[in-house]
Amino acid sequence: MATIRDISKLAGVSVTTVSRALNHYDDVSPTTKQKIIEIAKEIGYVPNRSAQNLVKNQNNTLAIILSGLEKNGGKDNIIYRLLSGMYSYSESVNYEVVLYTTSSAHQREKTYVQFCREHNIGGAVLNGIRLDDPYFKELVNSDLPCVLIDIPAIGGNTSSISIHNKQAANDAVSYLIEQNHKHIGMINGHGEASVSLERYEGYVMALNKYKIEINEQYIVHADFQQNVAYEKTKQLLNKCPEITALFCASDMMALGAMKAMKEMNLKIPDDISVIGFDDIPLAEFATPPLTTMEQDFYRMGEEAARQLLKMIKHEKTERNIFLEHNLIVRNSVRML
Amino acid sequence: MATIRDISKLAGVSVTTVSRALNHYDDVSPTTKQKIIEIAKEIGYVPNRSAQNLVKNQNNTLAIILSGLEKNGGKDNIIYRLLSGMYSYSESVNYEVVLYTTSSAHQREKTYVQFCREHNIGGAVLNGIRLDDPYFKELVNSDLPCVLIDIPAIGGNTSSISIHNKQAANDAVSYLIEQNHKHIGMINGHGEASVSLERYEGYVMALNKYKIEINEQYIVHADFQQNVAYEKTKQLLNKCPEITALFCASDMMALGAMKAMKEMNLKIPDDISVIGFDDIPLAEFATPPLTTMEQDFYRMGEEAARQLLKMIKHEKTERNIFLEHNLIVRNSVRML
DNA sequence: TTGTACGCGTTATCAA
DNA sequence: TTGATAACGCGTACAA
Numbered sequence: 086m087a088t089i090r091d092i093s094k095l096a097g098v099s100v101t102t103v104s105r106a107l108n109h110y111d112d113v114s115p116t117t118k119q120k121i122i123e124i125a126k127e128i129g130y131v132p133n134r135s136a137q138n139l140v141k142n143q144n145n146t147l148a149i150i151l152s153g154l155e156k157n158g159g160k161d162n163i164i165y166r167l168l169s170g171m172y173s174y175s176e177s178v179n180y181e182v183v184l185y186t187t188s189s190a191h192q193r194e195k196t197y198v199q200f201c202r203e204h205n206i207g208g209a210v211l212n213g214i215r216l217d218d219p220y221f222k223e224l225v226n227s228d229l230p231c232v233l234i235d236i237p238a239i240g241g242n243t244s245s246i247s248i249h250n251k252q253a254a255n256d257a258v259s260y261l262i263e264q265n266h267k268h269i270g271m272i273n274g275h276g277e278a279s280v281s282l283e284r285y286e287g288y289v290m291a292l293n294k295y296k297i298e299i300n301e302q303y304i305v306h307a308d309f310q311q312n313v314a315y316e317k318t319k320q321l322l323n324k325c326p327e328i329t330a331l332f333c334a335s336d337m338m339a340l341g342a343m344k345a346m347k348e349m350n351l352k353i354p355d356d357i358s359v360i361g362f363d364d365i366p367l368a369e370f371a372t373p374p375l376t377t378m379e380q381d382f383y384r385m386g387e388e389a390a391r392q393l394l395k396m397i398k399h400e401k402t403e404r405n406i407f408l409e410h411n412l413i414v415r416n417s418v419r420m421l
Numbered sequence: 422m423a424t425i426r427d428i429s430k431l432a433g434v435s436v437t438t439v440s441r442a443l444n445h446y447d448d449v450s451p452t453t454k455q456k457i458i459e460i461a462k463e464i465g466y467v468p469n470r471s472a473q474n475l476v477k478n479q480n481n482t483l484a485i486i487l488s489g490l491e492k493n494g495g496k497d498n499i500i501y502r503l504l505s506g507m508y509s510y511s512e513s514v515n516y517e518v519v520l521y522t523t524s525s526a527h528q529r530e531k532t533y534v535q536f537c538r539e540h541n542i543g544g545a546v547l548n549g550i551r552l553d554d555p556y557f558k559e560l561v562n563s564d565l566p567c568v569l570i571d572i573p574a575i576g577g578n579t580s581s582i583s584i585h586n587k588q589a590a591n592d593a594v595s596y597l598i599e600q601n602h603k604h605i606g607m608i609n610g611h612g613e614a615s616v617s618l619e620r621y622e623g624y625v626m627a628l629n630k631y632k633i634e635i636n637e638q639y640i641v642h643a644d645f646q647q648n649v650a651y652e653k654t655k656q657l658l659n660k661c662p663e664i665t666a667l668f669c670a671s672d673m674m675a676l677g678a679m680k681a682m683k684e685m686n687l688k689i690p691d692d693i694s695v696i697g698f699d700d701i702p703l704a705e706f707a708t709p710p711l712t713t714m715e716q717d718f719y720r721m722g723e724e725a726a727r728q729l730l731k732m733i734k735h736e737k738t739e740r741n742i743f744l745e746h747n748l749i750v751r752n753s754v755r756m757l
Numbered sequence: 758t759t760g761t762a763c764g765c766g767t768t769a770t771c772a773a
Numbered sequence: 774t775t776g777a778t779a780a781c782g783c784g785t786a787c788a789a
Contacts, residue, residue, distance in 0.1 A: 112774060
């Protein structure tokens with residue numbers, strides 16, 4: 086590989102001058118600069134990132150930390166959209182993005198902090214991390230700039246991005262109630278996700294608003310997973326056949342629930358209504374098309390990167406950023 | 422940040438010893454090694470990747486190069502599955518993966534080779550790259566180990582992974598013919614994708630086998646895009662109403678085609694049959710569920726990474742690797 | 758078994 | 774406007 090040293094020899098100048106020319110410093114004569122750039126191009130010079138990072142001790146890289154890339158995951162397209170938004174903004178400010186994910190398979194995995202330090206990461210966005218993840222705690226308590234998706238900002242140098250989950254859940258459940266549903270079940274995620282608590286609160290808020298009593302039996306957890314939701318829905322509807330509508334805290338779970346209903350010979354939405362959360366691509370194609378609460382994950386990714394850059398530059402940032410949510414009415418809910 | 426120098430002072434040994442202890446050399450006494458490791462942990466030492474890379478001049482990193490992360494893309498989940506498979510294997514051999522994608526938005530983008538050199542990438546897997554992409558040519562003509570997904574191996578140090586596209590297309594179209602279809606249209610991708618040519622050949626092969634004449638009017642290109650397929654399908658079916666079945670070179674295009682058919686009041690599969698390609702998650706949820714040719718993208722990613730590692734280690738590799746395809750019969754094709 | 762000294766490729770400081 | 778030189782953190786001949 087060609088180095089600036091090679092260029093310096095060819096151009097008959099010092100490496101210092103080469104470095105300055107290539108970095109467009111203004112204290113190098115136009116002629117030498119011109120010559121250097123030409124030679125560099127000619128011999129196919131490419132700067133060595135590692136060397137640059139080493140001396141500059143910052144490397145214009147952001148990390149996105151995910152809970153795991155699973156073989157059969159990704160069907161909700163959320164990670165793709167997040168990534169896509171993050172790349173879009175990062176690119177515009179000349180930053181790069183690296184992805185880190187812990188695999189349960191390997192024990193030799195590093196903590197998030199280790200990974201970031203090792204790679205000299207400027208900041209990280211976290212998605213899908215459980216609150217009880219010890220590496221998560223370590224990270225937010227470090228001084229690394231972090232943007233948490235769907236988790237309220239905690240710890241030293243963090244901020245967060247999400248929709249108003251409580252309000253969104255309230256809107257979804259209120260919509261159900263306005264269609265005259267009174268016995269409304271909820272398929273929630275798990276206890277180690279902030280959004281689960283918030284969406285539960287929104288559910289309760291809506292019922293309270295309409296003076297409908299809360300029945301704790303109506304609420305089950307399905308770990309945000311389609312197949313778990315499938316099982317839990319069967320159990321729930323067998324135990325409480327009076328339920329006429331189900332509020333699911335994710336579309337993937339709604340899909341599982343719908344599968345269960347069909348197998349129980351319940352017609353959607355005639356016999357039972359379903360409302361989802363996220364508006365994933367599959368929602369539109371479900372039978373019937375799923376009514377759901379839309380979140381703009383592309384924008385979340387974009388905002389996360391923007392926020393991170395502000396934090397890196399020590400600009401003033403908001404602690405918690407909220408994006409808008411939007412109810413997408415399709416055909417999985419009927420008026421009673 | 423703590424460095425090995427800090428550790429050496431604390432431990433009262435030289436940096437050399439620290440380095441060796443941390444890298445598990447066997448020529449350091451168990452006691453000193455023990456002590457060093459403890460101190461390292463205590464002060465939260467993390468090795469500096471840049472420094473390591475600089476001195477070792479190889480950094481255990483693979484790249485995945487994509488044609489672009491689009492705001493509304495990713496619905497086919499292919500990139501996710503590829504990534505997921507690649508990470509899985511890479512992790513098992515202690516390699517990392519970085520993602521590179523050219524955005525049409527920015528001109529300051531680097532060529533693939535530049536990116537790889539800059540980051541000291543050991544090898545790259547390419548997906549979704551057009552044959553006429555000049556950066557693609559540059560890359561395969563460089564000496565960087567490359568694994569091409571869906572493109573036959575060309576250039577110096579490359580190999581490829583794909584299914585037998587011609588055979589798979591032949592299988593799909595034969596299936597249609599065996600259901601007594603004779604007027605079979607094809608929605609293909611674009612001319613700068615090897616798979617388009619191969620799938621076209623498979624289509625022709627099947628028709629020839631059954632002595633059905635090829636009608637070039639029946640074949641249109643839709644750039645692998647859903648909405649283009651939607652438009653082209655309308656045009657095609659208006660022009661050639663005798664068509665009873667459509668072979669689509671991707672599921673996303675099949676989805677677009679189905680939308681067009683529905684709008685034309687054609688019942689699927691009663692009035693017209695459709696067969697897709699890929700078996701994306703949406704296929705199962707389409708109405709009716711889409712019969713399609715399955716590809717295992719997770720495995721492709723895994724194999725790509727495995728192949729790359731062989732190439733990096735100068736082990737013997739096969740030039741072209743073929744995975745199996747598998748027809749998934751659902752309800753979008755009927756027997757005439 | 759351990760330490761000294763050098764080099765990886767680059768940028769920054771200072772002096773010329 | 775340019776150049777010599779010292780860093781950055783680590784790995785490794787070579788010497789002890």
